[in-house]
Amino acid sequence: MSVTVRKIEEMLNALAPMETAESYDNVGALVGRRNQEVTKILVALDATMDVVKEAENIGAELIVTHHPLMFHSRKNMMEEDVEGKILCEMIRHNLSMIAAHTNLDKTALSGSACCAKLLKLQNVRQEGYLFLGELPSPMQASDLQDAISAALHFPTRRYGDENKIVSTLAIGGGACDEEWLEAKQLGAQAFLTGEVRHHNALGASTDGFVLYDGGHYGTEAPLVPVLTEYLQKQLDDVQYNVRVYPSQCEPFGRM
Numbered sequence: 384m385s386v387t388v389r390k391i392e393e394m395l396n397a398l399a400p401m402e403t404a405e406s407y408d409n410v411g412a413l414v415g416r417r418n419q420e421v422t423k424i425l426v427a428l429d430a431t432m433d434v435v436k437e438a439e440n441i442g443a444e445l446i447v448t449h450h451p452l453m454f455h456s457r458k459n460m461m462e463e464d465v466e467g468k469i470l471c472e473m474i475r476h477n478l479s480m481i482a483a484h485t486n487l488d489k490t491a492l493s494g495s496a497c498c499a500k501l502l503k504l505q506n507v508r509q510e511g512y513l514f515l516g517e518l519p520s521p522m523q524a525s526d527l528q529d530a531i532s533a534a535l536h537f538p539t540r541r542y543g544d545e546n547k548i549v550s551t552l553a554i555g556g557g558a559c560d561e562e563w564l565e566a567k568q569l570g571a572q573a574f575l576t577g578e579v580r581h582h583n584a585l586g587a588s589t590d591g592f593v594l595y596d597g598g599h600y601g602t603e604a605p606l607v608p609v610l611t612e613y614l615q616k617q618l619d620d621v622q623y624n625v626r627v628y629p630s631q632c633e634p635f636g637r638m
């Protein structure tokens with residue numbers, strides 16, 4: 384049975400309702416046409432030019448991403464900037480695109496939830512965008528830094544006392560460092576996020592708290608295989624003959 388872009392958008396909407404996205408966000412079907420038939424889907428964190436070429440190479444009609452395009456409004460689609468080039472390439476190759484961004488961040492398939500799983504956190508609970516839980520056993524902040532780098536396959540930076548014992552870790556992937564105070568109030572001794580600005584690094588470590596910067600990419604890329612698997616299962620359950628692929632692109636090379 385064939386499926387359309389609209390149907391995939393509905394599936395994503397059932398998982399992560401588009402109206403739960405932040406007002407500044409840009410989610411849902413963003414490029415292409417909703418009545419386009421889909422046989423192959425490529426899932427990626429970002430619709431980079433490499434990802435678009437990858438979709439062309441595997442013969443996908445649809446790219447599902449976490450980060451939207453046209454996050455900031457555009458007044459033209461000239462190929463004079465990176466995004467303009469990507470949009471024109473997608474349209475030339477009849478590719479559609481759907482983004483699930485801050486609406487996905489509030490679900491069990493968010494980058495933060497996926498990181499919690501990779502770190503084997505116990506008793507995981509959600510507070511807004513944050514997911515927190517207990518480590519399998521308490522560990523020193525410096526050892527936890529190594530464990531995070533290994534789990535995310537991404538080099539992680541630590542701000543705070545290396546000897547601090549951490550038993551509860553909060554996670555807010557991507558650009559979330561302002562929420563370290565909430566993480567602390569929720570009872571965590573450390574907070575893993577994707578981008579740490581100096582004032583938060585300084586504030587947290589002065590306050591006896593530990594901040595980890597696992598990279599925006601490092602803390603969100605784990606959602607790609609999980610979202611791929613989710614969509615494949617949904618499609619298989621209703622016997623749509625569609626293959627869903629996780630992107631193999633590594634935008635920063637091997638870290």
Ligand SMILES: [Zn+2]
Pocket residue numbers: 450556557558599603
């Ligand atoms: Zn992000």
